[in-house]
Amino acid sequence: MQMIEISKTDQLDYQTNEAYKSLRTNIQFSGEDMKVIAITSCMPNEGKSSISMNLALSLAEASKRVLYIDADMRKSVLVGRYKMSHANFGLSHYLSGQQKLEDVLAQTNVNRLNMIVAGPIPPNPSELLVGKRFAELIRAAKATYDYIIIDTPPVGAIIDSVIVAKQCDGIAMVIAADEVSYKFAQKAKAQLEVAGCKIIGAILNKVDMRRNSRYGRKYDKYYKRYYGSYYGAGYSGKEEE
Numbered sequence: 001m002q003m004i005e006i007s008k009t010d011q012l013d014y015q016t017n018e019a020y021k022s023l024r025t026n027i028q029f030s031g032e033d034m035k036v037i038a039i040t041s042c043m044p045n046e047g048k049s050s051i052s053m054n055l056a057l058s059l060a061e062a063s064k065r066v067l068y069i070d071a072d073m074r075k076s077v078l079v080g081r082y083k084m085s086h087a088n089f090g091l092s093h094y095l096s097g098q099q100k101l102e103d104v105l106a107q108t109n110v111n112r113l114n115m116i117v118a119g120p121i122p123p124n125p126s127e128l129l130v131g132k133r134f135a136e137l138i139r140a141a142k143a144t145y146d147y148i149i150i151d152t153p154p155v156g157a158i159i160d161s162v163i164v165a166k167q168c169d170g171i172a173m174v175i176a177a178d179e180v181s182y183k184f185a186q187k188a189k190a191q192l193e194v195a196g197c198k199i200i201g202a203i204l205n206k207v208d209m210r211r212n213s214r215y216g217r218k219y220d221k222y223y224k225r226y227y228g229s230y231y232g233a234g235y236s237g238k239e240e241e
């Protein structure tokens, strides 16, 4: 098996780390048939790759065997962003029949986390994903891993994420706060639903906790309730409203 060294993972602050833990818990409590999860969004740049990678790391940290698949073959950012040592072979090699599955799988320096990188950009990513080799990959991976997390391109631009999602147990939509209109998000949701994809939820990303008073206040209240009232000096034994 190939070996990939991930030498720079995101430095997460306390709040972000807690958000990933809660996302992980939500997925774990979604049932044992929720193993293959695709991450998408309406538009580019909403945070799919960051979130899917951190989710995979978070699940591996919780002692789960995880396979991360970079299915955004048109625009893979992982190798550069996480300063990964380069894998020789990736998804496009496997889907096009040039390599066997075991030759594109990569072990990482993170315990229990294996990966398949995107590989070189093929001329026909959507066609490759429709082919039977992708379905075979998912079937084989399900037997080995507890979770398979798949990064995909945005729904609004190309059909790839819909194709991937059809092979998955569920798809989660990343929505960047203040970047996507309600209408556009609804349209992307409808597109996935018409194709028969199971949407397991939305992940609101890029929320500015200081500027956005709506989320900020809610967070303050939550924070105060659990750490101020319960554990702080002013603990009264009563839950604060």
Ligand SMILES: Nc1ncnc2c1ncn2[C@@H]1O[C@H](COP(=O)(O)OP(=O)(O)OP(=O)(O)O)[C@@H](O)[C@H]1O
Pocket: 041, 043, 044, 045, 046, 047, 048, 049, 050, 051, 072, 075, 077, 153, 154, 205, 206, 207
């Ligand atoms: N919560 C966040 N707060 C601030 N910046 C973020 C957050 N999430 C992602 N970013 C930044 O936004 C940019 C896009 O993130 P990322 O590449 O994960 O998005 P993407 O949806 O995968 O993009 P693409 O559609 O191009 O594949 C990156 O520079 C990333 O560091």
Ligand SMILES: [Mg+2]
Pocket: 048, 049, 050, 072, 075, 077, 151
């Ligand atoms: Mg991406």
